[in-house]
Amino acid sequence: MDLIFADNVESPRSVEKMIGLCEQYPGRAKALLCSGEITDWLASIHEADLAESTKHLTRSYAEHNLNEFISICKSSLSPQSPRLDIRQIFEKLAKQSTLTFLLLGRTGVGKSSTVNSFLGKDVCPVGDFEVTTQTFQVFETKINGVDCRICDTPGFADGTNKESQYLEIIRREVGRVDCVWFVTNLAESRIRSDEIETIRLITSFFGKNIWEKSLIVLTHADWVNSQNYQHTLQERSRLLRERIYKETSTESALSIPTIAISNKKETTPDGDLWLGELFTHTLTRISNSGTFPLLAVTSDRLKIQNSPLPLNRQHNIPINQGQKRQIKQTLENKSDFADSIKPILKTVDGALDTIEPMVSFFTPPQLKPLIPMIKSGIKAIISLFN
């Protein structure tokens, strides 16, 4: 078929020629884009991928963006744009579309509340007066295309002797755990015997390496007054780490991150916003395969904060400049991950509005249902790397 840009101008025979004509006759190019003629023409010259993403572009934008279309066409031609590599990267990322957390901690310490604060969604039931986790449960939810699974354990060694059974279920049903949160109350002064039992059981079931994906979450920071806060946090962190070291004989236990939080307040008693800190440490500790899903899940809520003032927006995860640097460093250190994201960043070139068509262009047809996940993950990466 022909694509007529102007009288006496021949219909283009290649994408390259067509780009030139679009730049020369932008008004006419927009009309051809809106009417779907460009899509049909691309299909007629066997540029099926480009036709597909152009169709998407015309469908999803009321004000059709010619520049966006041109940049996609150019990136599909450019030798610097490793089209095949990007496809392979997307295929790899798409295989990582689940996120599994394991929650450990005594009943009532705030495991469910913390997950809900972190995901910005009521995924786990919270009990004010009753024990809500009587048995081992897996809560599932889908966020931005990622299947999130929260394995919620009841307190171990709680007199029921069911722990081995629970752990067997976790191993069988869940297989791969991306991150472990050991949740305990900051305001308590000693480590309970059931917590020690949990540390032993987890280590013997999953092996010492499980602690490398773990962090210690200290809830109820709002119960500690600001004068005692730093000291309490330091002491409690030290005791917990030493205990894990003692039970596991693993030196790395001494550097497990500890984060104080409050499910009732946005800030800890020292005035810091804790949610961004919890996110930063979780990202640092999470398995390689959980990294991209975590970014995808939190993508719309990550807010880079340029001022030290609290944003006071409940739903968001405020990231300050220090945390942003730490996150960048973490992602660069995960070499496998860094190799994947660099070509993506180059292709998308920091332009958030080109992600949608880019992703639909480079995602192989069989992975189309995973587009929301890939799009969200890339959006998070761009906002953190910009």
Ligand SMILES: Nc1nc2c(ncn2[C@@H]2O[C@H](COP(=O)(O)OP(=O)(O)OP(=O)(O)O)[C@@H](O)[C@H]2O)c(=O)[nH]1
């Ligand atoms: N003040 C304060 N209360 C909290 C905090 N976190 C949780 N709570 C409250 O503590 C109670 C228990 O919280 P949950 O999140 O249900 O605790 P859990 O560990 O999931 O408990 P089980 O599921 O029963 O094992 C609820 O009333 C919460 O509102 C916190 O950081 N500060």
Ligand SMILES: [Mg+2]
């Ligand atoms: Mg619970």
